[in-house]
Amino acid sequence: MWKHDRVALALCGGLYGILLLGLMPAGLTPLEAEQTPKPGLPSGPMKERADKACLACHDVAIIVQEQLERRVWTKEVDKMIRWGAPVAPEDRDTLIDYFAQHFAPREDSAEATLPDSPGVDKVRVACLACHGADYIVGNQLNRQSWTRLVDKMVSWGAEVSAKDREAIIDYLVMHSSPPAKDAKKKEKQE
Numbered sequence: 001m002w003k004h005d006r007v008a009l010a011l012c013g014g015l016y017g018i019l020l021l022g023l024m025p026a027g028l029t030p031l032e033a034e035q036t037p038k039p040g041l042p043s044g045p046m047k048e049r050a051d052k053a054c055l056a057c058h059d060v061a062i063i064v065q066e067q068l069e070r071r072v073w074t075k076e077v078d079k080m081i082r083w084g085a086p087v088a089p090e091d092r093d094t095l096i097d098y099f100a101q102h103f104a105p106r107e108d109s110a111e112a113t114l115p116d117s118p119g120v121d122k123v124r125v126a127c128l129a130c131h132g133a134d135y136i137v138g139n140q141l142n143r144q145s146w147t148r149l150v151d152k153m154v155s156w157g158a159e160v161s162a163k164d165r166e167a168i169i170d171y172l173v174m175h176s177s178p179p180a181k182d183a184k185k186k187e188k189q190e
Helices: 002-023 030-035 047-054 060-064 070-082 089-102 120-127 133-138 143-155 162-175 181-189
Strands: none
């Protein structure tokens, strides 16, 4: 029995090592990978306070992916403060300014990229306050996945009425869903 335990331990250790090496940037030794600087928040007068307030709970990636208008950053920061983020009252406005300056909506994701059809105005109001149109158009989700995503956004504070919810989901499914399997088969035959 002891022999089997050692073999199992060796196999697990070997698999763990392979996994670690696979997750490491290409061409780096484990020591070099550990010493490689990790991306962080942009430098600025509030960087240190933003690190302290946000990175205790969040990975930097969740912050840098955001493209929010100042009013939405205000809601986000206020929500995080309510949930216990360590932000001094005198730092609140400056922290919001920091995020609004560094993580504002990008110009390359203009509203014009959303196809014009019923529901587009509701999508613009509900979704583009936080996301660029390229994010919406780039996602190819089925109805069930769009429904879950919209419901998650509503639970996170997106202001969407029950009536608008269905119109938004219908629009997203119409314009940002994977091609139907029958359509794929038809394309292959042609």
